[in-house]
Amino acid sequence: MTCAIEIDGLQVAFGRTLALRHLDARIHEGIAGLFGPNGSGKSTLLRVLAGLLRPSAGTVRLFGRPLTMKDEELRGRIGYAGHRSGLYGRLTVMENLELFARLHGTRPDRPARMLDELGLSDRRNTPAGELSAGYRRRAAVARALLHDPDLLLLDEPYANLDDEASDAVSGAVIAWRQPGRVAIVATHGAKKVKAYADAGLILKNGELIRQGTYETTGFTV
Amino acid sequence: MSRGFLSKTGTLVAKDLRVELRGRDTLPPMVAFAFTVSLLLAFAAPAPPELREPDALPLGAVGFIDVVAAFFWITILFAGLIGFARTFELERDDGAIDALLLVPVDRSGLFMAKAVANLTFVAVVQAVLLPTFAVLFHFDLGMSWFALIGVVALVDVGFVSIGTLFASVAAQTRSRELVLPILALPVLVPLFIAAFELTSDLLAGDGLQAVASRGWFGIVVAFDAVFAIAAALVFEFVIDA
Structure with a gap:
């Protein structure tokens, strides 16, 4: 397996609070679950990996290249869904997806396909700001x-979702999986991610306390 | 500039204008402010009688024309700042800024898109304000309207560049409505002094050729060139901070 993400001595501080403490990790291609209690640093780690948060110390390499927001090509290889939807509330779901499809230069049929995959076709003309929390998550x-x-970062993708919607999200992630790609799915509940993840990381108080391949019984470190 | 760059920048401008057409969050407050202020100014400073009889004017009226030019630009300045303060609001609403920062578009494209959207808003305000001022302050420029529109457009380039840049800085602070004018006003002073002077010359009857030969005109051109480029370059560091 290829090492897709190399993290060395990563540290993130917000004022006096250390959100991530000297984190070292190697994440290989495939899907990794990121677990940990509230405040353990999961969202912070995902934001750093997306290039949206500059670390206080340490380095991150994605696909062998140093992570920097100046790298336009690298930026385009990252897909990130954080706590907030990242959508324009006044635009419909379809308009939002068409906008980002044009900006990413993707095929014009992709928005309709993604709506189908995530069970959003009946909401395509609904303004994103009028969606329920669950639909917004899926969007x-x-x-x-x-x-x-090539790098998919999902922060609590199952929040506010019923079982059917959760299955749609899991299905979309599984369908996306390909050799050479890596996903990190941060969640409180390990159960849903366990069904398809290859590996896992556990954070506690900003420290990586466990990392390894994921099996039905847990991690093999 | 590549075709892809221009096309993506155009997509972003269209998005901003579409969102504004649906939400009407920015333009109506700008226009309402400009219109109300111009009415108040017209009542506070009624036109002197000699202004209504152009044959009788010269010297006394020139002072009044200076005041009208200053009124016009001060109204535009504050109406613009109201709009600029909202530049990044729609990106902040539900985290769209995160998604936008990850698209493979050069940061100068993001800046240009925001600046063009802001320029459109300012131009709409001016399209309402110029005839309003002409009626309220009784001036008829004749053929000099074209020259005035040219000067206004030239000043707008620098104004919008600075406004958009500092709006991006202010958007990262908690009290952004306060921070924006504090940052932008000192930088805009020379541009607006030049704008007063050029506009008052045009209102006094000077043609475009005469106005273009003044030093103030050169100041506006230099301001536009320096700050439009500098703002586009600095924006990258601000937005990624």
Whole structure:
């Protein structure tokens, strides 16, 4: 397996609070679950990996290249859905996806396909600001997957979702999986990610306390 | 500039204008402010009688024309700042800025798109304000309207560049409505002094050729060239901070 993400001595501080403490990790291609209690640093780690948050110390390499927002090509290979949807509330779901499809230069049929995959076709003409929390979550995942990224970062993608919607999200992530690609799915509940993840990481108080391949019984470190 | 760059920048401009057409969050407050202020100014400073009889004017009226030019640009300045303060609001609403920062578009494209959207808003305000001022302050420029529109467009380039850049800085602070004018006003002073001077010359009857030969005109051109380029370059560091 190819090492897709190399993290060395990563540290993130917000004022006096250390959100991530000297984190070292190697994440290989495939899908990794990122687990940990509230405040453990999961969202912070995903934002750093997306290039949206500059670390206080340490380095991150994605696909062998140093992570920097100046790298336009690298930026285009990242799909990120954070706590917020990243959608324009006044635009419909379809208009949002078409906008990001044009900006990413993806095929014009991708937005409609993503809507189908995530069970959003009946909401295509609904303004994103009028969606329920669950639909908004799915629309955010659709946006993150729209350009077939090589690195997919999903922060609590199952929040506010019923079982059917959760299955749609899992199905979309599984369909996206290809050799050479890597996904990190941060969640409280390991159960849903366990069904398809290859590996896992556990964070606690900003420290990586466990990392390894994921099996039905847990991690093999 | 590549075709892809221009096409993506155009997509972003269209998005901003579409969102504004649906939400009407920015333009109506700008226009309402400009219109109300111009009405108040017209009542506070009624036109002197000699202004209504152009044959009788010269010297006394020139002072009044200076005041009208200053009124016009001060109204535009504050109406513009109201709009600029909202430049990044729609990106902040539900985290769209994160998604936008990850698209493979050069940061100068993001800046240009925001600047063009802001320029459109300012131009709409001016399209309402110029005839309003002409009626309220009783001036008829005749053929000099074209020259005035040219000067206004030239000033707008620098104004919008600075406004958009500092709006991006202010958007990262908690009290952005306060931060924007504090940052932008000192930088805009020379541009607006030049704008007062050129506009008052045009209102006094000077043609475009005469106005273009003034030093103030050169100041506006230099301001536009320096700050439009500098703002586009600095924007990258601000937005990625």
